Amino acid sequence: MIIDPTLSEWLNLLFRWIHVFAGIMWVGTTYYFTWLDARLTEEEKAVANTGAAPQVWMVHSGGFYAVEKRKVPDLASRTLHWFKWEAGTTWLSGFALLILIYYLGGGALIDPDVRELSLVTAVAIGIGVILACGFVYDVLMISPLGRNEKAFAAVAYVLIVVVAWGLTKFLSARAVYIHVGAIFGTIMAANVWMHILPAQKRMIAALNEGRKPDERLSAQAKLRSKQNTFMAVPVVFLMISNHYPGVTYGDRYNWIILSVLVLLGWIAAKFIRRA
Numbered sequence: 001m002i003i004d005p006t007l008s009e010w011l012n013l014l015f016r017w018i019h020v021f022a023g024i025m026w027v028g029t030t031y032y033f034t035w036l037d038a039r040l041t042e043e044e045k046a047v048a049n050t051g052a053a054p055q056v057w058m059v060h061s062g063g064f065y066a067v068e069k070r071k072v073p074d075l076a077s078r079t080l081h082w083f084k085w086e087a088g089t090t091w092l093s094g095f096a097l098l099i100l101i102y103y104l105g106g107g108a109l110i111d112p113d114v115r116e117l118s119l120v121t122a123v124a125i126g127i128g129v130i131l132a133c134g135f136v137y138d139v140l141m142i143s144p145l146g147r148n149e150k151a152f153a154a155v156a157y158v159l160i161v162v163v164a165w166g167l168t169k170f171l172s173a174r175a176v177y178i179h180v181g182a183i184f185g186t187i188m189a190a191n192v193w194m195h196i197l198p199a200q201k202r203m204i205a206a207l208n209e210g211r212k213p214d215e216r217l218s219a220q221a222k223l224r225s226k227q228n229t230f231m232a233v234p235v236v237f238l239m240i241s242n243h244y245p246g247v248t249y250g251d252r253y254n255w256i257i258l259s260v261l262v263l264l265g266w267i268a269a270k271f272i273r274r275a
Contacts (some may be wrong), residue, residue, distance in 0.1 A: 003104060011100055019093035026086035027232045034229050034273055037222075040069040080204070085195055090208075091189035098182055102126065102175055111172035125170050126179055133163060133183045134190055141224075149223075153266070154203035160262055164255040173249035174242060177258055184231040191224040229273055234265030 003011075018045055036056060043054035058065045061211035102109040106119040109126065117125075136159065145152050160180070167176040199221040238261065241248040 001021065003100075008051050008100065012097070015093050015096045015221070016259065019090060019097060021088055022089035022093060023236075026090045027236075028231055029083050029086055030225065030232065031272065034226070036067060037069075038273070040067070082197070082200075084192060087189050087192040091185060094182065098126075109171060109174075109175045114168070114172060117170065120197055122171060125167075126175065126182075127209050129163065129167065129179060130183050130186050133159075135188050137187050138190075157259075157263065157266075161255075161259045163259045168255045171253045174245070176255065177241050177249045180258060180262075181235050182275065184238075186233045188228045188231050188235070191228055195224050196221045226273075230266050230269045233269040233272070234262040237261045237265050 023232060039056045040054050043056060043262070047054055054069050056067045058067065103119075103123045103126070108123055109122050110117050110119070137156070139153065140146055145155060164176060164180055167179060171179065199217040203217050206213040212269065238258070240263065241258075248257055248261075
């Protein structure tokens with residue numbers, strides 16, 4: 001399918017603008033709550049024997065803010081604010097860009113020097129790999145491996161390297177980088193919409209029915225959110241890598257460089273989470 005070049009340019013600009021800004025809000029919110037949870041956990045330990053509720057005091061713009069952590073919210077008299085549309089908007093705009101730039105026409109998706117593919121086959125490989133990786137991630141999460149964070153990270157990293165290497169045998173190098181980023185982004189969005197939000201809703205339903213929420217739901221949601229903070233940094237690296245082809249996807253060792261970028265992103269995320 002051929003789109004008018006001017007229309008394509010405007011759509012590219014629009015979707016990219018939405019994608020970047022929504023991504024800023026999503027990643028910012030994720031890291032803010034990660035930081036907040038860590039500080040409140042410290043406060044919780046500090047006031048454990050006093051009976052006081054843990055609080056974190058902050059100053060920003062023209063006001064002072066006191067945030068309190070509760071395991072049981074006052075649902076009857078308070079409005080509960082959700083943070084979900086940032087993730088949904090980021091993923092939808094990102095997928096729109098993927099279709100516009102890579103799946104319509106296939107010029108950025110297919111490299112004849114790598115492999116002669118039809119557009120349908122190349123698109124099927126791209127979407128298929130994204131879906132397959134999301135499925136494998138969920139299987140690993142519900143397996144015994146999902147309860148050991150270090151072992152899970154090691155296995156996941158090996159699989160990422162294999163996927164990156166395998167994609168270089170079928171798609172253009174540029175498309176390989178963006179598809180690995182799309183894999184992370186899709187898993188992150190699925191974590192929010194298919195696991196974190198449903199777990200929170202089940203916990204709220206239990207409270208409304210007078211039952212004690214299942215603490216395992218909270219733990220699983222927190223773990224998925226934590227993993228999103230680790231995936232977010234490599235995603236940003238992979239997004240901006242397209243502006244530096246000489247040292248990323250354009251290099252003969254592009255899949256090795258991609259693998260290193262992912263690892264560096266995880267290491268950076270570990271330090272950012274502690275900041």
